[in-house]
Amino acid sequence: MTANILSLPYELLSSILETAATCNARDIQLYTYGLDTTTNTKGQRILRGQVAPDALRWLSTEAIRCVNGQWHDWAARYALQDLYIRRWRGSERWIQSRKLDSIHGYPSKDVVYRDPYCSLRKTVDLFTHYPALASSVRRIFFDGFYGLETCSMIFKVLHHCSELDSASLPWTTLRYGSVDDWARLLRPRANGTALSSLALLAVELKRSQITDHARQVDKKPLDSSEVDFIRLLKLKLSGSSSLMPINDDDLITISRTARLEELHITGTTAITTKGLVALGRASQDTLRVLEHSPLSDDGFKHPDASSAGDNSHLCQELINCPHLGSLAVSLPSICDNLFSNSSIEWVGDVQIRAAGICGIGSLKHSTAAQHAFANILSEVRSLMKAREEKGPKLNIEIFINHLIFEASKGLVHADLSVGELLSDGSWPLHQAPSHKGPYGQTGQYGKDEQPYSCISEAEFVEGLQKGSLPAAHHHPFPLKTLAPHLLHLLPNSLPLLRRIQFPHSSPSAHVFATFPPSAPPPSSPPSSTSNPASKTRALTSPPPPPLQFAATHVDRSRAPETECWLFSTYELHPSHHNFTSFPISASPAPIEYSLRSTPEAEEARLHVLAVLNAVACLAPPGPSPAPSDDDDDQHLPAQDTLILGTLHESLVPLLTSPLDSLPAQRVLSRSPSPSSPRPFADPRSEGILSGVGEPT
Numbered sequence: 042m043t044a045n046i047l048s049l050p051y052e053l054l055s056s057i058l059e060t061a062a063t064c065n066a067r068d069i070q071l072y073t074y075g076l077d078t079t080t081n082t083k084g085q086r087i088l089r090g091q092v093a094p095d096a097l098r099w100l101s102t103e104a105i106r107c108v109n110g111q112w113h114d115w116a117a118r119y120a121l122q123d124l125y126i127r128r129w130r131g132s133e134r135w136i137q138s139r140k141l142d143s144i145h146g147y148p149s150k151d152v153v154y155r156d157p158y159c160s161l162r163k164t165v166d167l168f169t170h171y172p173a174l175a176s177s178v179r180r181i182f183f184d185g186f187y188g189l190e191t192c193s194m195i196f197k198v199l200h201h202c203s204e205l206d207s208a209s210l211p212w213t214t215l216r217y218g219s220v221d222d223w224a225r226l227l228r229p230r231a232n233g234t235a236l237s238s239l240a241l242l243a244v245e246l247k248r249s250q251i252t253d254h255a256r257q258v259d260k261k262p263l264d265s266s267e268v269d270f271i272r273l274l275k276l277k278l279s280g281s282s283s284l285m286p287i288n289d290d291d292l293i294t295i296s297r298t299a300r301l302e303e304l305h306i307t308g309t310t311a312i313t314t315k316g317l318v319a320l321g322r323a324s325q326d327t328l329r330v331l332e333h334s335p336l337s338d339d340g341f342k343h344p345d346a347s348s349a350g351d352n353s354h355l356c357q358e359l360i361n362c363p364h365l366g367s368l369a370v371s372l373p374s375i376c377d378n379l380f381s382n383s384s385i386e387w388v389g390d391v392q393i394r395a396a397g398i399c400g401i402g403s404l405k406h407s408t409a410a411q412h413a414f415a416n417i418l419s420e421v422r423s424l425m426k427a428r429e430e431k432g433p434k435l436n437i438e439i440f441i442n443h444l445i446f447e448a449s450k451g452l453v454h455a456d457l458s459v460g461e462l463l464s465d466g467s468w469p470l471h472q473a474p475s476h477k478g479p480y481g482q483t484g485q486y487g488k489d490e491q492p493y494s495c496i497s498e499a500e501f502v503e504g505l506q507k508g509s510l511p512a513a514h515h516h517p518f519p520l521k522t523l524a525p526h527l528l529h530l531l532p533n534s535l536p537l538l539r540r541i542q543f544p545h546s547s548p549s550a551h552v553f554a555t556f557p558p559s560a561p562p563p564s565s566p567p568s569s570t571s572n573p574a575s576k577t578r579a580l581t582s583p584p585p586p587p588l589q590f591a592a593t594h595v596d597r598s599r600a601p602e603t604e605c606w607l608f609s610t611y612e613l614h615p616s617h618h619n620f621t622s623f624p625i626s627a628s629p630a631p632i633e634y635s636l637r638s639t640p641e642a643e644e645a646r647l648h649v650l651a652v653l654n655a656v657a658c659l660a661p662p663g664p665s666p667a668p669s670d671d672d673d674d675q676h677l678p679a680q681d682t683l684i685l686g687t688l689h690e691s692l693v694p695l696l697t698s699p700l701d702s703l704p705a706q707r708v709l710s711r712s713p714s715p716s717s718p719r720p721f722a723d724p725r726s727e728g729i730l731s732g733v734g735e736p737t
Contacts, residue, residue: 065103114173124164126182129157195210210241220260243286276304279306296324329365355373375417377413390436391437454495472495523552537594601684604684604686
């Protein structure tokens with residue numbers, strides 16, 4: 042008996058057609074090509090990119106659509122189930138040639154105009170005339186449409202998609218969309234289905250677009266009771282923008298009706314803990330997945346505990362979610378209560394980022410915090426063991442103070458270069474390369490962080506007991522916060538004081554000090570209009586002991602000129618005058634130093650290294666210019682070299698090894714004398730100075 046393929050059950054026929062479409066996709070060109078005229082005037086064939094997945098599925102079902110109506114409907118559902126609509130970017134010029142491999146002629150000078158919103162306009166027209174095609178769309182993604190007119194077209198497309206399950210929209214649709222637009226998108230349809238997944242993606246626009254008054258429109262659809270999020274299961278908010286960003290007030294309004302199962306808030310700057318707590322409480326009984334990764338200029342940041350608004354203990358808020366299974370969250374602080382409940386349903390890899398310990402503070406600068414964190418690690422191991430006995434394996438990683446604790450293996454991943462410097466290379470004894478970076482498996486994010494190393498928890502605790510660097514604070518307004526301290530320490534502080542008083546400051550300039558900007562300034566100097574007798578007494582009386590600190594002004598963009606000015610109160614200490622003065626000559630004879638192991642010197646060394654470590658964490662100064670024929674590249678500073686100016690002789694021994702012999706060195710210049718090559722320090726040295734310069 043001959044079987045007809047049309048008589049097969051639909052499920053079996055669908056499987057056969059899907060296999061045929063997959064085979065057809067292998068014969069389709071997977072990449073797009075273009076011509077590049079930057080290296081060849083006539084043009085060179087280049088690879089532009091991959092064919093979009095939705096376009097590839099449409100091309101692979103072209104033959105299937107021509108068989109009959111049933112197969113045409115199946116092909117439409119298969120090709121349009123995931124729809125990507127992108128704004129066209131770029132420009133094109135025509136070139137006439139019979140063959141691409143041997144191009145004849147030159148490109149035209151006129152750029153071919155193409156409507157950047159053409160794909161969106163044609164989609165609106167297609168779905169308006171053929172609504173049956175729109176009913177095949179299950180997931181839709183819009184990229185590059187942020188204007189008021191384009192948002193209106195986006196909602197026209199969405200209203201035709203009667204079977205839509207997931208939508209990824211620009212964040213501006215939450216401002217430009219009307220109450221009716223959002224109500225129609227979220228309300229249940231006649232067939233009982235409703236939108237279950239919503240992603241709102243934000244990007245940073247040009248300044249002209251942000252300040253355009255025509256874009257400052259907010260129809261406030263969330264204020265209406267018709268906009269109901271009760272049927273939404275997944276909400277994702279990603280990206281940051283300066284144009285009417287999604288903020289805490291929006292999340293609080295959404296939380297009135299939301300009962301989410303998944304909540305993802307990543308890469309944002311306008312959403313704080315207040316909005317997160319509001320949505321978390323509203324979805325407390327249903328939430329299964331929580332991801333919270335705020336963004337700052339340097340990567341991820343930790344939220345402020347005060348932003349919750351009601352002194353909420355966020356550890357307890359997480360425990361109150363009984364069905365929470367997947368977790369990756371940034372918190373202001375953590376405590377052992379977060380891991381004390383063995384009945385929680387966490388599974389897989391759980392990542393928790395925190396800035397400190399609840400009620401105590403930073404891990405590095407408090408013994409109490411270190412003991413509390415040891416209890417946290419103990420609770421973490423107990424929780425993982427309890428979950429493993431019940432079934433699914435649980436692996437918890439804790440990110441705190443730029444450290445990654447892998448509790449399951451008893452390992453700590455971190456940048457240990459500062460610890461090695463403080464211990465003169467005696468710590469750690471055993472370390473291995475780490476596959477993790479400051480943000481976990483994703484590495485360094487292209488910044489200038491050093492590769493992480495891996496050590497055991499026992500050796501890490503040993504390093505904590507030996508001490509750590511003081512905190513280096515950024516002073517955005519140094520004339521108000523740092524200059525008053527420097528005025529009382531003249532004349533030693535004059536180079537740094539004059540540097541920060543310079544009226545023209547580069548955008549890449551930074552000022553760091555080992556005291557916070559909020560520190561009160563010292564007592565004011567006597568006024569010139571005061572009583573002369575009291576002025577004389579004030580001048581003759583011994584001044585109060587200065588605050589122990591170090592400060593620096595750095596501008597990495599000034600190389601090969603002086604990049605950094607450094608000052609330490611240790612310069613005023615009487616003991617530094619006992620150091621052997623070093624006359625610098627043109628001869629490369631090494632200069633001997635002996636570092637006294639006094640408490641004052643050790644404390645000053647920590648403060649100086651703290652501000653230099655803050656300088657090292659800055660973004661790199663950018664690519665160096667290509668050397669010309671007149672330049673001698675061996676005399677140009679490398680990207681990893683910092684040029685310190687007006688360094689006091691008392692600070693030189695603090696930055697070198699006690700057994701170091703520091704060579705003399707001329708000032709770096711672009712036209713050096715061939716007879717004075719640049720010497721380098723002994724590579725076995727543990728110091729951080731490569732030489733001292735000779736004024737020219």
